[in-house]
Amino acid sequence: MGAFKLQDCHKKTIADICTYYKNEPGNLIKILYSAQREFGYLPEDIQREVARILNISVAKVYGVVSFYSFFTMTPKGKYPISVCMGTACYVRGAEKVLDELKSQLNIKVGGVTEDGKFSLDCLRCVGACGLAPVMLIGEKVYGRLEASKIKEILDSYE
Amino acid sequence: MAQYKMHLLVCGGTGCRASQSERIAGNLKEEIKNLGLENEAQVVITGCFGFCEKGPIVKIVPDNTFYTQVKPEDCKEIISEHVLKGRKVTRLLYEDPSTKEHISDSKHMGFYQKQIRIALRNCGFINPENIDEYIARDGYAALGKALTEMTPQQVIDQIKKSGLRGRGGGGFPTGLKWEIAAGNKADQKYVVCNADEGDPGAFMDRSILEGDPHSIIEAMAICGYCIGATKGIVYIRAEYPLAIQRLKIAARQCREYGLLGADIMGSGFDFDIELRYGAGAFVCGEETALIHSMEGLRGEPTVKPPFPAQSGYMGKPTNVNNVETFANVPAILLKGAEWFSSIGTEKSKGTKVFALAGKINNVGLIEVPMGTTLREVIFEIGGGIKDGKKFKAVQTGGPSGGCLTEKHLDTPIDFDNLIAAGSMMGSGGMIVMDEDDCMVSVAKFYLEFTVDESCGKCAPCRVGNKRLHEMLEKICSGKGTIEDVEYLKNLGAVIKDTALCGLGQTSPNPVLSTIEHFYDEYKAHVTERICPAGQCKALKLYTILADKCTGCTACSRSCPVGAISGEKRQPHVIDADKCIRCGACYDKCKFTAIHVQ
Numbered sequence: 001m002g003a004f005k006l007q008d009c010h011k012k013t014i015a016d017i018c019t020y021y022k023n024e025p026g027n028l029i030k031i032l033y034s035a036q037r038e039f040g041y042l043p044e045d046i047q048r049e050v051a052r053i054l055n056i057s058v059a060k061v062y063g064v065v066s067f068y069s070f071f072t073m074t075p076k077g078k079y080p081i082s083v084c085m086g087t088a089c090y091v092r093g094a095e096k097v098l099d100e101l102k103s104q105l106n107i108k109v110g111g112v113t114e115d116g117k118f119s120l121d122c123l124r125c126v127g128a129c130g131l132a133p134v135m136l137i138g139e140k141v142y143g144r145l146e147a148s149k150i151k152e153i154l155d156s157y158e
Numbered sequence: 159m160a161q162y163k164m165h166l167l168v169c170g171g172t173g174c175r176a177s178q179s180e181r182i183a184g185n186l187k188e189e190i191k192n193l194g195l196e197n198e199a200q201v202v203i204t205g206c207f208g209f210c211e212k213g214p215i216v217k218i219v220p221d222n223t224f225y226t227q228v229k230p231e232d233c234k235e236i237i238s239e240h241v242l243k244g245r246k247v248t249r250l251l252y253e254d255p256s257t258k259e260h261i262s263d264s265k266h267m268g269f270y271q272k273q274i275r276i277a278l279r280n281c282g283f284i285n286p287e288n289i290d291e292y293i294a295r296d297g298y299a300a301l302g303k304a305l306t307e308m309t310p311q312q313v314i315d316q317i318k319k320s321g322l323r324g325r326g327g328g329g330f331p332t333g334l335k336w337e338i339a340a341g342n343k344a345d346q347k348y349v350v351c352n353a354d355e356g357d358p359g360a361f362m363d364r365s366i367l368e369g370d371p372h373s374i375i376e377a378m379a380i381c382g383y384c385i386g387a388t389k390g391i392v393y394i395r396a397e398y399p400l401a402i403q404r405l406k407i408a409a410r411q412c413r414e415y416g417l418l419g420a421d422i423m424g425s426g427f428d429f430d431i432e433l434r435y436g437a438g439a440f441v442c443g444e445e446t447a448l449i450h451s452m453e454g455l456r457g458e459p460t461v462k463p464p465f466p467a468q469s470g471y472m473g474k475p476t477n478v479n480n481v482e483t484f485a486n487v488p489a490i491l492l493k494g495a496e497w498f499s500s501i502g503t504e505k506s507k508g509t510k511v512f513a514l515a516g517k518i519n520n521v522g523l524i525e526v527p528m529g530t531t532l533r534e535v536i537f538e539i540g541g542g543i544k545d546g547k548k549f550k551a552v553q554t555g556g557p558s559g560g561c562l563t564e565k566h567l568d569t570p571i572d573f574d575n576l577i578a579a580g581s582m583m584g585s586g587g588m589i590v591m592d593e594d595d596c597m598v599s600v601a602k603f604y605l606e607f608t609v610d611e612s613c614g615k616c617a618p619c620r621v622g623n624k625r626l627h628e629m630l631e632k633i634c635s636g637k638g639t640i641e642d643v644e645y646l647k648n649l650g651a652v653i654k655d656t657a658l659c660g661l662g663q664t665s666p667n668p669v670l671s672t673i674e675h676f677y678d679e680y681k682a683h684v685t686e687r688i689c690p691a692g693q694c695k696a697l698k699l700y701t702i703l704a705d706k707c708t709g710c711t712a713c714s715r716s717c718p719v720g721a722i723s724g725e726k727r728q729p730h731v732i733d734a735d736k737c738i739r740c741g742a743c744y745d746k747c748k749f750t751a752i753h754v755q
Binding site for chain 2: 028064068072090094130132
């Protein structure tokens with residue numbers, strides 16, 4: 001995947017988002033949230049553009065982006081996988097599920113497969129502890145997982 | 159409004175939705191239509207019932223039939239048998255694990271018998287997207303009472319008298335907090351609801367917001383009236399899309415009904431709320447960090463004082479309460495402070511919601527009076543340990559809490575008793591562990607979390623926790639010494655004393671409490687190089703039982719490092735020095751001849 005190039009149309013989208021939030025630096029998190037929804041991730045150029053419009057330093061924007069786990073500076077796969085690493089899932093074997101995913105996809109946590117199909121992340125508690133261990137692919141929740149079920153689930157994504 | 163004879167309540171909580179509860183609701187509706195019963199029976203998607211283990215759940219009222227583990231294909235039978243002919247579908251009823259009897263009414267289930275639902279009073283009972291259902295359950299009556307019959311001070315006095323303490327973890331008296339905020343003069347004040355539930359394994363705030371969003375809005379308005387604030391902000395995790403959606407719907411309905419906005423109920427009191435999204439930072443549960451995050455900054459805490467009640471959001475007096483705390487407020491005003499304070503223990507009044515999870519039979523969301531013992535929670539409500547294993551520990555309070563053991567089972571749970579036992583209430587996560595869980599690994603797991611979530615502002619937390627984590631890694635990989643355990647204790651004490659905020663000050667708790675209660679386990683790791691629970695990979699010792707080995711060579715062929723040797727049809731042996739403890743031989747052996755210690 002090539003580096004992100006900021007086009008005029010992107011600039012307009014960012015400007016629109018900022019205007020919607022009154023160009024208010026206090027709304028920075030909301031602005032970044034909307035921008036990430038729009039672009040899927042927040043590469044450096046987008047952060048620079050937001051900083052320029054809000055008239056704050058790029059360091060400040062980067063500081064916020066890197067602080068919160070919700071924001072990402074790398075694109076996600078077509079099907080983002082998130083393994084719940086909450087305590088309930090952990091004691092019911094989430095680590096084994098994660099190891100299996102790592103070896104099946106041959107990527108590390110935070111990585112994306114070469115074909116851009118899957119990305120792998122951990123998250124803390126989906127709130128479905130009754131189904132532990134749990135993972136999400138996109139917004140679909142898979143519960144009561146076992147390492148042996150992983151291949152079949154991945155194969156169902158074309 | 160149509161008068162239905164029967165209501166089919168389908169759980170719309172996160173767990174049940176993940177098991178297709180929406181499809182179930184759809185199928186039920188379709189079957190009702192097929193049989194022409196549209197005017198007789200109604201399907202309602204509600205909030206969480208709590209009994210997540212047995213989900214998806216469908217409850218039928220007025221006869222209170224509680225169907226568990228319903229599948230989309232069961233819907234036809236439910237409608238044609240139960241709704242049409244009045245015959246219960248026995249196979250879908252809950253089966254009591256000891257008597258094997260089918261129980262139809264949830265009131266008679268062990269899981270619900272000991273529970274008293276105040277904060278969760280409407281969860282699983284009303285349609286959270288319909289304000290009329292909330293109003294029918296006395297919703298907004300408490301706000302009406304406060305605005306028309308009481309002065310702000312009278313309301314504060316009621317809350318103080320009730321003994322309600324903050325449910326987010328700290329346990330600070332709520333009434334006192336309101337009084338302080340009310341006492342500070344300013345042109346603008348704020349009411350903030352902390353819905354940034356970050357504690358892994360706790361999902362009560364989410365369930366309340368999803369199942370009963372109006373109770374939070376009502377309580378925030380009451381709080382606004384008391385402290386003199388016209389603006390309320392709900393700081394909610396962006397990862398909770400359903401809760402966000404339901405809050406938005408609820409707020410919109412309130413504005414339509416004149417329950418939010420200008421001149422509420424003609425009292426001259428103005429109040430409205432807005433939402434702010436938390437973007438995934440555990441430290442934002444801390445009040446000052448949360449306020450910075452709302453201002454669009456990094457969520458770093460600052461030294462108190464000044465307290466938010468003096469100078470909070472935008473430098474104005476701000477009152478921050480947690481979701482569950484707010485959920486109790488309307489009930490207190492309607493039923494009275496005496497009623498509330500009659501429940502619970504001397505210093506902890508009312509009830510507490512716990513998210514019961516881990517190695518337990520009945521995973522779910524429960525609400526019990528303060529003072530209930532751990533034994534009642536784990537063995538009566540929770541149905542005991544999964545797969546008949548032995549209880550080892552229960553972790554309360556999340557990453558800031560500690561592990562409690564068998565000797566604490568009969569301790570009544572309240573704020574002060576948990577702290578005295580080396581743990582804390584926290585937001586109410588309760589993770590049960592059995593004999594297979596290694597307590598050193600559990601401590602390591604929590605430290606991993608804290609290191610990840612430390613904001614990096616103060617050195618004790620940023621550096622100290624990292625050192626604690628490294629030391630635990632060393633112990634789990636079989637390289638630790640007994641001095642390291644002492645080092646953990648000392649460093650833990652220093653971090654507790656010197657860290658800036660609540661996160662740092664409590665982060666060594668999982669380590670310190672496991673060292674205190676499971677010292678022998680730490681000792682086994684460092685002196686004998688054994689993990690008694692068999693969890694630490696590096697400490698596993700693989701051997702071949704000569705009497706069981708047939709010499710099939712399956713193990714030696716699967717070993718990636720050539721650590722297994724032996725003649726065909728002769729017992730093989732593992733070279734412990736070469737072995738990398740991958741377990742491949744264990745998986746391959748058909749004769750259970752590989753022994754793991």
